[in-house]
Amino acid sequence: MNxxxxxxxxxxxxxxxxxxxxxxxxxxxxxxxxxxxPLYPLITYSLASDxxxxxxxxVRILTRPLYLVKVISRGAPSSLVNLAADLIDEIxxxxxxxxxISTAGDMFAVSxxxxxxxxxxxxxxxxxxxxxxxxxxxxxxxxxxxGRKVMDISDSVSLNDSxxxx
Amino acid sequence: xxxxxxxRIPEVKRRMHLSSEVLIHRAANRQVAxxxxxxxxxxxxxxxxxxxxxxxxxxxDSSHYRVDAVSPQEYAPLVEFGTVKMEARPxxxxxxxxxxxxxxxxxxxxxxxxLKGGVIPIATVGVRRSATQAHSPTVGAxxxxx
Numbered sequence: 021m022n023x024x025x026x027x028x029x030x031x032x033x034x035x036x037x038x039x040x041x042x043x044x045x046x047x048x049x050x051x052x053x054x055x056x057x058p059l060y061p062l063i064t065y066s067l068a069s070d071x072x073x074x075x076x077x078x079v080r081i082l083t084r085p086l087y088l089v090k091v092i093s094r095g096a097p098s099s100l101v102n103l104a105a106d107l108i109d110e111i112x113x114x115x116x117x118x119x120x121i122s123t124a125g126d127m128f129a130v131s132x133x134x135x136x137x138x139x140x141x142x143x144x145x146x147x148x149x150x151x152x153x154x155x156x157x158x159x160x161x162x163x164x165x166x167g168r169k170v171m172d173i174s175d176s177v178s179l180n181d182s183x184x185x186x
Numbered sequence: 187x188x189x190x191x192x193x194r195i196p197e198v199k200r201r202m203h204l205s206s207e208v209l210i211h212r213a214a215n216r217q218v219a220x221x222x223x224x225x226x227x228x229x230x231x232x233x234x235x236x237x238x239x240x241x242x243x244x245x246x247d248s249s250h251y252r253v254d255a256v257s258p259q260e261y262a263p264l265v266e267f268g269t270v271k272m273e274a275r276p277x278x279x280x281x282x283x284x285x286x287x288x289x290x291x292x293x294x295x296x297x298x299x300x301l302k303g304g305v306i307p308i309a310t311v312g313v314r315r316s317a318t319q320a321h322s323p324t325v326g327a328x329x330x331x332x
Contacts, residue, residue, distance in 0.1 A: 066273065066274045069276060069282075069283045071283055090267075140263050
């Protein structure tokens with residue numbers, strides 16, 4: 021099993037389901053690449069590094085992906101953008117234990133904390149004076165499988181018997 | 187009858203400090219070498235100018251010893267962390283993490299060696315800066331730019 025797609029879904033849902041984050045960036049939470057001509061501010065996340073913690077034999081105890089999660093604003097960041105970065109840190113950076121289920125039905129526990137803050141500006145070479153401000157952090161997720169699988173059994177029984185009384 | 191006890195602790199301490207400096211040097215060199223091999227290349231300037239900046243080794247107290255791995259081009263963070271037009275292509279952080287993991291394993295084995303009175307691995311410090319560029323990578327980078 022590969023834990024990363026499940027981790028990314030968890031990351032996305034965690035941010036998207038927060039009301040305050042949604043009020044600042046709307047649904048603009050993107051994985052890896054941005055769409056053409058997006059609206060700002062927005063949140064983007066991408067895998068920066070990954071390592072496994074192995075047990076004996078073939079046992080994989082933990083996966084420890086490092087994700088870059090940041091808010092990007094056009095121009096200097098407003099207080100709302102700073103708030104969004106704070107919220108990312110509150111939501112992703114202080115998760116002690118969450119349980120989530122991957123699309124394949126595997127159950128995982130995840131904890132997360134920030135390893136470093138990230139902040140830099142980017143100049144747009146095509147439009148003079150336009151800058152983009154990146155603010156966020158590198159978040160270390162620790163994922164381990166709970167060894168349980170959730171199965172959706174779609175069977176159903178239809179009871180359409182009727183008794184005719186004459 | 188009399189007996190004299192000679193403590194080996196100061197000698198072990200000195201060797202451990204020296205070993206730590208050697209290992210940290212080696213780890214930083216390894217990170218730079220991996221980065222130079224895996225970093226995205228256009229002109230190669232970003233990868234080729236990446237280097238280590240060590241503190242002067244003291245051989246006495248390595249509790250705060252530091253070797254920086256530096257990628258000096260101003261666009262290096264943009265490549266590593268991405269821009270609005272280009273997705274992140276992280277190579278520096280994975281190289282750092284790989285090197286750190288190996289450092290932990292080496293530190294364990296070196297500690298065991300030193301405690302048993304073994305010899306510290308000095309020979310490999312600063313031998314080369316890149317696995318692909320055995321000689322003078324900086325000069326090569328300058329030539330490329332010109």
